[in-house]
Amino acid sequence: DSGVTQTPKHLITATGQRVTLRCSPRSGDLSVYWYQQSLDQGLQFLIQYYNGEERAKGNILERFSAQQFPDLHSELNLSSLELGDSALYFCASSVGGGTGNEQFFGPGTRLTVL
Amino acid sequence: KNEVEQSPQNLTAQEGEFITINCSYSVGISALHWLQQHPGGGIVSLFMLSSGKKKHGRLIATINIQEKHSSLHITASHPRDSAVYICAALASGSARQLTFGSGTQLTVLP
Numbered sequence: 001d002s003g004v005t006q007t008p009k010h011l012i013t014a015t016g017q018r019v020t021l022r023c024s025p026r027s028g029d030l031s032v033y034w035y036q037q038s039l040d041q042g043l044q045f046l047i048q049y050y051n052g053e054e055r056a057k058g059n060i061l062e063r064f065s066a067q068q069f070p071d072l073h074s075e076l077n078l079s080s081l082e083l084g085d086s087a088l089y090f091c092a093s094s095v096g097g098g099t100g101n102e103q104f105f106g107p108g109t110r111l112t113v114l
Numbered sequence: 115k116n117e118v119e120q121s122p123q124n125l126t127a128q129e130g131e132f133i134t135i136n137c138s139y140s141v142g143i144s145a146l147h148w149l150q151q152h153p154g155g156g157i158v159s160l161f162m163l164s165s166g167k168k169k170h171g172r173l174i175a176t177i178n179i180q181e182k183h184s185s186l187h188i189t190a191s192h193p194r195d196s197a198v199y200i201c202a203a204l205a206s207g208s209a210r211q212l213t214f215g216s217g218t219q220l221t222v223l224p
Contacts, residue, residue, distance in 0.1 A: 002158070043200065043214040058211045088155055103147070105157040 003027065004093050004106035012112045018079040021109045025072055025093030031055070032074040033094075033103060034066055038087035049074055050097035081113045117141050118203050120215035127222050133188040135218045137201035144206040146184050148175050151198040151217070160186070160199075191222045 003026035013019055025032050034046040036059075045058035049068035060066075063081075068074045078085060088108045094101035118139045127133055137146070148160040161168050161175040163184070168175050172191075177184040188195055198219050202212040 042216050043202070045211040045213075048211070056211055090157060092157075102159055102162050104159065105149075107156050110155070 002104040006106035021076040023091035029093035035090040118215040137184045142206040145204040147202040149200040
């Protein structure tokens with residue numbers, strides 16, 4: 001158990017819908033990272049937050065947004081969902097803000113868009 | 115061409131064999147991560163290294179910065195080592211994101 005929690009574990013929804021994925025980092029970790037793992041693209045970095053501020057942005061679509069709250073939990077919002085958004089979404093956390101820190105991964109949320 | 119390439123893509127070994135998984139990258143990096151993804155999907159960080167060699171139990175990771183190459187070795191492999199192993203590079207400079215290899219599916223047979 002990494003200490004990182006993600007909810008929900010599974011999510012099934014329809015195209016055009018909007019969903020919110022939630023991540024709670026390990027106690028004491030200030031950084032949260034979001035990753036998408038799809039069958040055709042593998043693992044891709046989406047976005048990083050450090051202590052409430054956006055720190056780095058990767059291949060995140062405009063339909064996707066994220067935020068980190070004062071209690072350090074983070075939410076990833078996915079809107080206007082398409083079939084291709086079906087994937088495993090992981091969050092990870094680390095103590096510091098540089099991605100050179102070891103990251104601890106949550107169990108993932110499996111999103112299926114029908 | 116992917117910035118991070120792994121080989122082999124698939125690897126089947128007998129229990130007890132010594133295993134090597136390779137990772138090559140084309141950009142300058144400040145660190146390289148090795149991750150293990152279990153059949154259920156969970157990801158565990160195995161190593162983060164920027165030079166030399168690290169060892170944890172039966173796992174050894176090495177990196178050669180000049181040759182832009184890293185290897186993950188598993189000694190005395192066991193069926194519970196069966197998983198996907200992924201390397202990820204952190205580019206040096208202002209970039210702060212990990213770029214992932216496509217993974218190596220390892221199956222260790224009893």
